[in-house]
Amino acid sequence: MDLVERALAGERLALARLLTQVENDTPAGRAALDRLFPRTGRAHLVGITGAPGTGKSSLANRLARAFRSLGDCSPARKVAVLAVDPSSPFTGGALLGDRLRMKDISGDPGVFIRSMASRGAVGGVARATAALASVLDAAGYDPIFIETVGAGQSEVEIVRLAHSVVVVDAPGLGDDIQAIKAGILEIADILVVNKADLPGAENTLRALENMLELAYPAGSAERRRPPLLRATATTGEGVEEIVRAILEHRAYLKETGGWQRREQDRLRREFEALLSAALVARWREQAGSRAVHELFARIASREVSPSQAAEEAVKKTMGCE
Ligand SMILES: Nc1nc2c(ncn2[C@@H]2O[C@H](COP(=O)(O)OP(=O)(O)OP(=O)(O)O)[C@@H](O)[C@H]2O)c(=O)[nH]1
Ligand SMILES: [Mg+2]
Structure with a gap:
């Protein structure tokens, strides 16, 4: 069996190596992508974005676990988390990935976690993320969570890759963060105020509620209004509701043809x-x-x-x- 076959057969090491080839855009990686393409298009790609430190990784961790134990299909779902780390000259993106990897799901063979550094050009990161997601999709992972820090153009590009976008907010962020928020609210399918255990969570909820009122005036049903949820990733409170909202959004996309539309747009852009x-x-x-x-x-x-x-x-x- 070659590397692709072994990865498809569930060998994690082979999958990791294949992902490295694809991330580095090697000839073997490109050939593998072409081979895998017919097997893609099944996974639900869920973007998790928001300002730095809002709890995206913690939530991704909780969500991955929750989806693993849904028990709505057998054999159990395989879930993946792709974390696109900000290109920091200090961490090189490695620290955050390590932090995520250290969490308690790392021992579960049905969960695959991968972090990649967001170095290089905008198109490059977005394309590499799309390529890694395709490999995981072909290997049977569903859903695939894609974590990005919602701060710039490349993040918006990456998020456009997703079928569903969860925007994570938290109390206690500075003013400069408010501007970031306005931009990413536009792309939210599900809004979560994390760190609901902290003082100020109510204010954050109210502020978002007001922004939603303005963006989605009563009576206008042009666009689907994203549900506004609260969670505490550290304890897992509210995670079940987010899972439900993700499943609902998936069903909504399938019913309305939005799933196919997003898919076609994405493939055309690619x-x-x-x-x-x-x-x-x-x-x-x-x-x-x-x-x-x-x-x-x-x-x-x-x-x-x-x-x-x-x-x-x-x-x-x-x-x-
Ligand atoms: N009090 C509280 N702390 C939380 C909660 N969720 C996450 N944290 C803490 O917030 C910090 C950042 O959490 P992460 O999950 O790494 O946040 P992130 O959004 O992935 O961070 P970046 O990837 O660096 O942008 C950690 O110290 C977490 O333990 C929560 O619900 N309540
Ligand atoms: Mg993180």
């Missing part, structure tokens, strides 16, 4: 991104580095506009000239 990258690479190769330099110089000196230059390059690359 295809287009790959096509753009391939065309740029082909153009560079065909034109040669000298011509590429000259074209950039003509753009910089305002001789041609970027759009004129692009049009010219497309004509040449596509062989119309």
